[in-house]
Amino acid sequence: MxxxxxxxxxxxxxxxxxxxxxxIFYSDEKPDGYGPKPGEIFSREREEAGEIDWQKAFGNFSCIFGNLWLARKKGKAAWISHEECGCMGGGYFSGVYGPYLDTNVKYVSTGIPGTFMEGEHYMPSPESMRAFMEDCALPLDNKKYCILKPLDQFxxxxxxxxxxxxxxxxxxxxxxxxxxxxxxxxxxxxxxxxxxxxxxxxxxxxxxxxxxxxxxxxxxxxxxxxxxxxxxxxxxxxxxxxxxxxxxxxxxxxxxxxxxxxxxxxxxxxxxxxxxxxx
The missing domain is CATH 3.90.1150 (Aspartate Aminotransferase, domain 1)
Incomplete structure (x- = not known):
């Protein structure tokens, strides 16, 4: 190094x-830095069973880039894990859980009519969003934390x-x-x-x-x-x-x-x- x-x-x-x-690397050891608090556990099984409290999940939203912004200012690490995730997209894109959630597909595209989830309209349809999610899928890492920290701290x-x-x-x-x-x-x-x-x-x-x-x-x-x-x-x-x-x-x-x-x-x-x- x-x-x-x-x-x-x-x-x-x-x-x-x-x-x-x-x-960026993976480890079982939680670093000194910034990450989400324990909250909703995102999984397709829990989603299909209706066990995820979405209003709670969005209320406790914690973006990887938000924690990274703090880490950059303070010279520390940012991290995310499956149990302390904070963002259904961030958890999937960092490889701490999979497969992706159907709610994520709808949220980033056209939303869910009649709910608080109006959609971000970043993708024109759920189909186009699914194609993206499948294309960027990472194999799950067996370590607990995905960690981002300054290279000179390795x-x-x-x-x-x-x-x-x-x-x-x-x-x-x-x-x-x-x-x-x-x-x-x-x-x-x-x-x-x-x-x-x-x-x-x-x-x-x-x-x-x-x-x-x-x-x-x-x-x-x-x-x-x-x-x-x-x-x-x-x-x-x-x-x-x-x-x-x-x-x-x-x-x-x-x-x-x-x-x-x-x-x-x-x-x-x-x-x-x-x-x-x-x-």
Whole structure:
């Protein structure tokens, strides 16, 4: 892990970005950080039996990105588990339970007429939503917690499965360029539909399991935008690809004169958002 962190610090230097990316992994040990309180247990069996109190579930809603927002501010971990879930979508997209719930399908699409669940209308129909849920399905992990924490807080016994950055477009262009250069394909960066957590957990792992090397841009989830900085997006890559990116960064465009011009805009962005002191 020491070498991975040292190389990451070098990448941050090249990008002009100063927030350590988060690593995502699974563990039976609950971390010091932010996560949902115990609440409704989401499962298709309980849903079909009518055992889930949906008004209670929505009343105790706790978003992964909301907890991640706190973790980013405080330099701690965010986590989710099946027993302490807080979000039926987040639990499914992080792989702590499955299969997906029919209520989730209807909620994200057209809703349930005559109920408090009017629907988010992010997908045009339940059928289109089911296709998405099936496509991004993760194999269930046998560990209790899905944990997201700063990469420099990992110890030698821990290994991130995914590395996720939170960046504005100026720094994102650098990550995009490095990914294309590393993979050698013009299709090496994708921006699929998904919740905020889908694009930093599910999609990087799913594509990696399919043998497809690609970085995943996210942050387009309207519900998660309130837990991100203005103009900020996410970029995530499975560890195998991320290691290759680190190995190739010194010969990539990030060390050439064209990037130096782009990097000046990274600094200008920090000044514009008053994130650094003007000299």
């Amino acid at each position: 020491k070498t991975l962190i040292e190389k990451t610090e070098r990448l941050l230097e090249l990008l002009g970005h100063d927030e350590m990316p988060f690593g 110890n030698d016994d821990e290994r991130p499965l995914v590395v996720a950055f939170f960046v504005r477009p100026e720094a994102l262009t650098g990550l995009h360029s490095l990914t294309i250069y590393t993979v050698g394909s013009h299709n090496a960066v994708i921006a699929p539909f998904g919740a905020g957590c889908t694009n930093i957990i599910s999609w990087p792992l799913v594509y990696g399991q399919r043998g497809i090397e690609c970085g995943v841009i996210g942050g387009f989830d309207l519900s998660a935008r309130k837990f991100m900085k203005t103009d900020e997006l996410s970029f995530a890559a499975p560890l195998s690809l991320y290691r290759k990116m680190l190995d190739r960064m010194e010969t990539s465009a990030l060390t050439r004169h064209t990037w130096e011009g782009c990097r000046k805009k990274v600094i200008k962005s920090k000044h514009a958002w008053k994130e650094v002191e003007k000299k």
